[in-house]
Amino acid sequence: MRIVYRYLPTLSLIAMAACLPLVLNPRGNALRVAATALLFAAVAQAWNIVGGLASQISLGHAAFFGIGAYTSTILYLQYSLSPWVGMVAGALLAILAAGLLSVPTFSLKGHYFALATLAFAEVMRVIANSWVSLTGGPVGLTIPFGGSNPLLFQFRSTAAYYWVILTVLVAICSVFYFMSRGKMGYRLRAIRENEDAAEVSGIDTFRVKLWSAMISAGLTACCGTVFAQFTFFFDPDSIFHMSGISIRMAMIAIIGGIGTLSGPVIGALFLIPLEEISTAFLSSSAAGVAQLVFGLILIVAILIQPQGIVATWPGLMQRIHFRRSH
Amino acid sequence: MSFIQSLIDGILIGGVYGIIATGLSLVFGVLGLVNFAHAEFLMVGMYVAWFAWHYLGLDPILAAPLSFAVVFLLGYAVQRHLLDRVMKASPTAQIFLTVGLLIVLENAALVIFGSGFRSVNVPYQVESFRLAGLFVSAPYLYAFGATLVVNLALWLFLERSWIGRGIRAVAQDPMAAILSGVDSKRTYRIAFGLGVGLTAFGGGVILPYITVSPTVGGQFVVLMFTVVVLGGLGSILGALAGGLAVGIIQSFSALFFPISLQNLVLFIIFIGVLAFRPQGLLKGA
């Protein structure tokens, strides 16, 4: 009973979110924006596992996102394999890639690691662009529509995509939650506070970081598959995009609150609708203004509240209590 | 023949990569942070030189010192008002502050200058010197010459001036430098201004052969990082040598691989060096 009570707020929030398509027009724009926000919350949470928990700042997670999108789409187009199966295949491939990438990069710290991951995403982009027989090259891949078919990950209404994305988000958040607790969480925290000290006290830091990197990459690839199915089209430039994908997922986690469970969700619910509204209202008059605003938000967030939106709340509450007590 | 031609082209463009990357390396060496927005200062430098050419009729290579001056001040202000605050913060805050700066600079340029490509028009753009069947491109040669002059000036500045010595002292051991009376904050600001200024100077000298637009930084960002990593992050001489190496690699790889894979070659070297010799290939072991 106590467990139920403990998780009650979270569960009721998930239930509320699941009911959203019943309130909104199931084929309308608002629902699509909501689905996009949840998708980016999911991918930011996946990034958060390696960026927040293991404190390894990756600027190249688009590599895994793209691996997920390409694997499932190529398997579907060339071998008529359902994207659901392709999603698992993509995740496995991304885990493998993350494992291989870890060998040379995980001794790198901070800025060096960020640089190496950035280059890795670029390598993936060049390969996708040049290996035309496999990836279709620079033209990109489109996902043909053959009517609603849940087994083939094809739906007519946005609501179905929304529910799939919500499920993915809940799953990734659960992974994050369980990784941040227990032995694994303890080890990750130790590494985050002081890696050398953690190593000395008997934690196999390489193994712990490797695990989080592989789990993060696999989950990011799952999101990539969902993204491809949801937008029907992608090309090497857009799926491996540095600012559009890699930086964006990190930015969401950071603005929401890096290393926290709710941070990426809050960050995405704040940034994605803001982005949507500003591009809808500004794009015909002043191109670039919307992006400019995002850059400013990122800078201000880091200078004023590096812990993200999540952290402003307790502070605000405290201040209110403080005033009251006087 | 084509080997020698490639070597000449490689050395000339490599020298320019060197000066562009020296600024990035200087910033890392002194401040200990990787400035992801660095290529955007190249873009600003190019715009300054373009306006100087357009309105004052100044040759872009002669306008490059003006690019340096303007961007030095901009960099000084950025360090003073933004980066100063994260010098002791986590790498996450440092990385994403410069990433934010990248987004702001690129889009501010788009809002202010518009999206059009701007190119200068100077007579030597289409000239070259012929040497026994080889071509030495005039704009490449002049750009290379200008970078040599600046390198010499930088060396003199760092070796002989008090500020230069302060910069080197902070780069070597910040604590010791502070204890011996170096104003570290001021040094950081000058070093950052100098770093982005040098890159902006590079922007001026390449303007005769590269058009400027708000997204031009993206064309150089990976190149710049590869040069710096190859030469060893923080090493100025390394950056120059790395620039030459990248120029020559780029030029030679075109002889053996399709040019569309040119960047792939660079990236793989980049990751490899980062992983196995993070102190840089060209730095003495």
Next chain:
Amino acid sequence: MYALKASKLNIIAGILATFLLVCIHPAFGADNEVTIGIVQPLSGPNAQFGINAMHGSELVAETINAQGGIKSLGGARIKLVVADVPTPNTAAAATQRLISQNKVVGIVGTFVSSTTLGVSEVTERAGVPIVTFAFADQITERGYRYVFQVSPKGTAFGQAQLKYAIELGKAGGEAIDKIAILYEDTAYGTAQAKGLREAAVEAGIKVVVDEAYPLGITDVSSLVNKVRTSEAKIVFPVSYLNDSLLIIRTMRQQQMDIPVIGGAAGYIIPDFRKGLGDLAQNVLSVASSNHDLYPDLASRFKDKYGSFMTHEALMHAASLAVLAKAVEKAGSKDPEKVRDALASTDDCDGFARCVPGGCVRFNEAGLNTRAFPIMVQWQGEEPVTVYPKEVARAAAVWHAKSGR
């Protein structure tokens, strides 16, 4: 410590609520308006082309409105809703927004082929017609019902680029046996290069250099070295502006004066001439249209926006006109009826003159079968149509030493 606390739930709920409030505002658009969506890259590297294209569509919409709007709908005015799509991954979201929020009857755009592929995946599922100028072959090869393309296919441009060159060369007294193809590795570059290659095989011409290069290349000297040592008689570069300036300047540095026949995009915009000055003189390029085919409209464009009307502006003007005419014919704002009217378009007057040949008729795939590529040449300050003969405004100058 990572469990969701009640206080954080409040934030999430609060954000959700605000977001809902903002998103559920009613679709605007009064009864006497027909809303058409314009999707173009207005920021990012292709912004300049997107803005030109948007201006072309705007000019036509203004003209139609000034002439009394859509008459079958009681003089309804055309209202354009513009969406900026700088990269293909924003295409789906923007298109969905135009369709479900602004209730557009159809969409015009985009300049970029890959973005158009993304947009048309959404319009196909939603059953809303899109009229486009972009010409990657895949756009009309997917068997889609709602896609209409006013320009010929990308490979057709590549083929024309070579075929016209051979004929112009013949007229100029030169037989072409070896050529060089240089193209950027984008959807547009690869499609057009494919056409060039095919046409070369067909004509029995040897392709001595066939190189893709990365978009945003900063040094083309090795590329030009290859062309020089290959002894190609003509260079066919397919690229945007920066690369086109680089290629031509580097060729001049290496004292090469073989003809350059550009592949549209960067070769026929005002900045090409601004960047190269007199070196631009006599450079040939394939194009989907040219301002001298429709001087009245082009001069109004120039008065309003300050430069000559580029081919993307002309073709997007035609695209909007075709869509508006379909609405007129359907007498309805129902996208399905507008699609049917578009499918039966057979139009040879008015703004159809923006398209070479002056006619628009779509085949089953949605391709305009009446359109054909043209060849233009920089003569003086602006490009002039020089081929095919029936639309030529001046004779081509062959193999004149470019510039000075």
